[in-house]
Amino acid sequence: MISKLLRLFFSNPFLFLFVLGLLIYVIYDTYYTANSGSHLIPINGVALIAGVIFESKRITNRWLIVVIIGIVSFIFAFAFLTLIDDPSLNGGHGLVFKLNTSIRIWPPIFLVLYFIFSLVFYKYRIIPKLTEGIxxxxxxxxxxxxxDYGFITTNSFFMQTFLVIGLLFSLYSIFHAFTNTHLSNTHKLILSVWSSIIMLLFALDNLHIIDQPAPVENTANLLQILYLGVQYFLLGISSIYIIQNFIMLFRFLPRPGKFFNSKYFSSIRKLKDDHIYRYSDEQVPAIHSLICILFIGSIFFLNYYYQIVPKQFIIWMAFVTFPFIVMLYNHLIGRKNYAYLLLLFLFISCQNKAEKIGKINPDNIKLSQVVSDLTSEQLEKIKDIHEAFAEVDKSSLEQTITDFKRDLHPENEIEIWMQMAEAYKGYLSKNKKNLDEKNEVFKLILSRSMMNSEEAIENSNLKYLSKKEAQEVLSFYNDAPQPLIVE
Structure with missing residues (x-):
């Protein structure tokens, strides 16, 4: 048993440092509470920090970052108190006082350092990914x-104007969710900005829980304590995304040094790319959109009518439960769950692990035997595919036909390659490229057929195409990714 713990410790010592620090704090705080009647850090503050740490671990996948930021922020707090302490006044403060005060002011310092570190080093991981479903x-x-807030009854002209604009944006997103309209860069930009606005509104609405008149532990009702604790935890999880979405809106505003000059417009172009890059090309089936409106709409209507729980909580619950409804629906009809709902929403961040997709060495793939016959119509399509990729794929027509015959379901594979060919020809019809660039275009589209756009760009190791050009290439391919299944 001890040997197993030692192996686990040496394999991940920073996790043990984190747990050790937590245990030391719990023991010391228990002692402090028994003598003073209050916690060093209120439980709501602990829940908030817990949410931040949880999301930090998910983003960085390393306990090292959490431990380092935690230690540095505490040292900074203690050093600051030591610096401002004046020994000439009553002999200064003792070590215990400084220690207790350092613990009290540690949370905001930790949060500030965490936000700065995340925004600088993990910018693209904390930009919430979006889809039509979200x-x-x-x-x-x-x-x-x-x-629910009763804004629709307002007599204010400005409020009515904002409501009309918001309704138009909402209808715009609903239109895209129910149609297969091509997600051009302009559409992605509009939908992404609208998403940021919504998240900012929800963020402002939820920040009031930080300003509670009393700590959570002073609440008499145990369920109320649990409810408020969960809210703080979820606020901690979503805090970095709240800030990131605010920045993605704020950067549109002119400011000193960037007041409608070349620097400003250059910054705007980069910001637009960030908005476009985070929006997935994957389109939502109309039936899923219908289920979404019926399910979510019913929950919201019942809560509006009966006022069961606060609106903020029911919104979070709806966003948590709906993906399971979609997964259940897909399971019942025998469809794969492609996880188009990447719920990095205001209240929660989670990863869909319904399918485990990994990378394998192509050299380890063994070709199967010919198992299918092809119809004349399928052969004609294969000829079109071969002709489209002739410059970048040197396989003969006979070899290409044989490869399709190895597939148990050649029709599905042919349709995927037909979509790839259309995307390839569509992009090149508007952009003249040399052979090296055409090879990268082909590689990008091939990767996109098996993964989402962000992963395809990362996986392609581009040398000739810029990120913006790669995004334009992938804008021509809108089908859902079909990962290679190796049995």
């Missing part, structure tokens, strides 16, 4: 939010 959920939620 913007649909957000639009339904914000409509409910507006109605």
């Amino acid at each position: 913007t649909l959920l957000q639009s339904i939620a914000v409509i409910y939010w507006v109605i």
Whole structure:
């Protein structure tokens, strides 16, 4: 048993340092509470920090970052108190006082350092990924939010104007969720900005829980304590995304040094790319959109009518439960779950692990035997595919036909390659490229057929195409990714 713990310790010592620090704090705080009647860090503060640490570990996948930021922030707090302490006044403060005060002021320092570190080193990991499904959920939620607050009865002209604009954006997202309209860069930009606006509204609405009149532990009702603790925990999880979405909106505003000059417009172009890059090309099936409106709409209506729980909580619950409804639906009809709902929403961040997708060495793949016959129509399609990729794929037509015959379901594979060929020809019809660039275009589209756009760009190791050009290439391919299944 001891040997196993030692092996685990040496394999991940920073996790043990984190746990050790937590245990030391719990023991010391228990002693302090028994003598003073209050915690050094209120339970709501602990829940908030717990949410931040949870999300920090998910983003960085390393306990090292959490431990280092925690230690540095505490040292900074203690050093600051030591620096401002004046020994000439009553002999200064003792070590215990400094220690206790350092613990009290540690949380905000930790949060500031964590946010700065995340924004600098993990910018693209903390930009919430979006799909049509997410913007649909957000639009339904914000409509409910507006109605529940009673904003629709306002007589203010400005408020009415904002409501009309918001309704138009919501209808725009609903339109995209129910149609196969091509997600051009302009559409992605509009939907991404609208998502950021919604998240900012929800963030402002939820920040009031930080300013509670009393710590959570002073609440008499145990369920209320649990409810508030969960809210703080979720606020901690979503805090970095709240800040990131605020920045993605704030950067549109002119400011000193960037007041409608070349620097400003250059910054705007980069910001647009960030908005476009985070929006997935994957389009939502209309049936999923219908289920979303019926399910989420019913929950919001019942809560509006009966006022069961606060609107903020029911919005979070709806966003947590709906993906399971979609997964259940897909399971019942025998469809794969492609996880188009990447719920990095205001209240929660989670990863869909329904499918485990890994990378394998192509040299380890063994070709199967010929198992299928092809129809004349399928052969004609294969000829078109071969002709489209002739410059970048040197396989003969006979070899290409044989490769399709190895597939148990050649029709599905042919359709995927037909979509790839259309995307390839569509991009090159508008952009003249040399052979090296064409090879990268082909490689990008091939990767995109098996993964989402972000992963395809990362996986392709581009040398000739810029990120913006790669995004334009992938804008021509809108089918859901079909990972290679190796049995």
